[in-house]
Amino acid sequence: MNTPSMLRALPDEHQQRLMRLAREVAFAQGTRIFDEGARADRFWIIRTGSVELDTAVPGRRRAVIETLGHNELVGVSWLFAPYVWHLGATAVTPVRAYEFDATAVRFLCQDPAFAHSVTRWAGDVLAHRLRTTRTRLLDLYAPQGAGSTV
Template identity: 85%
Template sequence: MNTPSMLRALPIEHRQRLMRLAREVSFPQGTRIFKEGARADRFWIIRTGSVDLDTHVPGRRHAVIETLGHNELVGLSWLFAPHVWHLGATAATPVRAYEFDATAVRSLCQDDPALGRAVTQWAGDVLAHRLRTTRARLLDLYAPYGAGSAV
C-alpha cells in the first residue's frame, strides 16, 4: 500500500490553497535533505525521483526505513512540536519536489480549521503508514525468521 498522497487526501480547495505556498526545488542524487535531530522547518512533495528515509544506527551506516517516490510526502516532524526531524532523508535519485515552509502552512491551518483538520488527517494517515512500514522493515532486518508472522 502506498502512502496517502495529497491529491487523494485533500479536497481540491485545500490543495489549491496549499500549492500557493509551494516552491519548486531540486536535489541532486546523494543530497542529504535533512538530518535526524535537526530543526524541521519545511516539507516536500516529490514530483520526480526518489528519497530514502533513514535512521541513524550507531557504529553502522544509516538504515533505510522506506523509499518514497512520486506524489509522496517527505517530512512529518514539521507538524508536531518540538519540530525536530525524527528520521533523516537523502535523495536516492535526482529529485524534483514542491517545498513548503512549515511555519506558513501551520499558520494557514490555524486560520482555517477545516484545512487544518484535513492536513492533520492526511499527515496522520501518512504517519500510520510509515509506522507500519518501519515495523515491517525492522522485523525484516532484526527479527528471527518467522517472528513477524501473525498469531
C-alpha cells in the same frame, strides 16, 4: 502500499491553498535532505525522482525504511511539536519537488477545516510510516522466527 497522496487526501480547495505556498526545488542524487534530530522547518512533495527515508541504528549503518516517489510527502515532523525530524532523507536519484515552509502552513492551519484536512493527511502518512518502519526493522534485525508464537 504507497503513502497517502495529497491529491487523494485533501479537498481541491485545500490543495490549492497549500500549493500557493509551494516553491520548486531540486536535489542532486546523493543529497542529504535532512537528518534525524535536526529542526523540521519544511516539507516536500516529490514531483520526480526518489527519496529514501532512513533511521540511525547504533553500531550499524543507517537502515532504509522506505523509498518515496511521485506525489509522496517527504517529512511529517514539521506538523508536530517539537518540530524535529524522526527520520533522515536522501535523494537517491535527481529529485524535483515542491517545498513548503512549515511555519506558513501551520499558520494556514488556523482555519479548522484546512487544519483537519492537513492533519488527517499527515496522520495517515505518519501511521503508514510507523507500520513501514516497524516491518522494515523487524526484517533487518529480528532473529528468525522472532514474531512466531509457535
